[in-house]
Amino acid sequence: xxxxxxxxxxxxxxxxxxxxxxxxxxxxxxxxxxxxxxxxxxxxxxxxxxxxxxxxxxxxxxxxxxxxxxxxxxxxxxxxxxxxxxxxxxxxxxxxxxxxxxxxxxxxxxxxxxxxxxxxxxxxxxxxxxxxxxxxxxxxxxxxxxxxxxxxxxxxxxxxxxxxxxxxxxxxxxxxxxxxxxxxxxxxxxxxxxxxxxxxxxxxxxxxxxxxxxxxxx
Numbered sequence: 342x343x344x345x346x347x348x349x350x351x352x353x354x355x356x357x358x359x360x361x362x363x364x365x366x367x368x369x370x371x372x373x374x375x376x377x378x379x380x381x382x383x384x385x386x387x388x389x390x391x392x393x394x395x396x397x398x399x400x401x402x403x404x405x406x407x408x409x410x411x412x413x414x415x416x417x418x419x420x421x422x423x424x425x426x427x428x429x430x431x432x433x434x435x436x437x438x439x440x441x442x443x444x445x446x447x448x449x450x451x452x453x454x455x456x457x458x459x460x461x462x463x464x465x466x467x468x469x470x471x472x473x474x475x476x477x478x479x480x481x482x483x484x485x486x487x488x489x490x491x492x493x494x495x496x497x498x499x500x501x502x503x504x505x506x507x508x509x510x511x512x513x514x515x516x517x518x519x520x521x522x523x524x525x526x527x528x529x530x531x532x533x534x535x536x537x538x539x540x541x542x543x544x545x546x547x548x549x550x551x552x553x554x555x556x557x558x559x
Contacts, residue, residue: 347389347444348362350461354454361450362446362451368443368445370440370442372440373437375436380432384448387419388417388443389416390412390442395435396408396518397411397418400432400434405521406517406518407517408479409476410475411438417468421435490559491519492530493554496548496554500551507548508548
């Protein structure tokens with residue numbers, strides 16, 4: 342799989358634009374837990390995931406995290422190049438959730454091509470709109486959905502991503518994804534266990550009744 346195969350508007354760029362991207366393109370391999378982009382002071386560039394999994398999150402002044410969205414194979418992260426959009430001031434951190442291979446287009450290169458290419462500009466606007474939709478969805482979840490429904494939904498989402506009902510995940514990690522406290526998540530998971538929805542063990546949450554979890558999350 343090549344960069345050309347994964348970049349959606351590659352065939353709509355002219356030869357000069359394609360050569361400029363290839364001439365500046367960087368390949369990176371990062372280990373799980375690595376920080377690729379750290380807040381609005383960084384301008385890492387446009388990230389395109391070849392394989393692996395990334396997490397975009399924000400950090401409060403109190404040190405609490407909440408996941409904005411996740412990135413999988415062929416996904417593109419635009420907020421890591423947010424410095425090219427002066428009206429956007431998101432202090433987003435990008436972290437590898439799994440060992441990940443990706444490509445990086447330097448911000449100045451992509452910005453110059455976006456200024457020349459209508460397809461690249463349109464694609465960027467669509468991508469930004471999509472990410473903002475995800476952020477707005479998250480805000481709705483936080484404001485209007487109870488924590489038990491959010492935890493149930495997260496467990497089901499995680500099971501779908503990992504392809505298993507046996508999740509190797511800590512209560513702290515779940516709290517970081519949902520912008521909550523570990524103690525709150527622990528109480529909620531213990532309640533789920535008492536209701537026969539999950540089974541808890543050290544570093545593991547096993548889903549026992551996904552149908553009831555789905556009904557709860559809805």
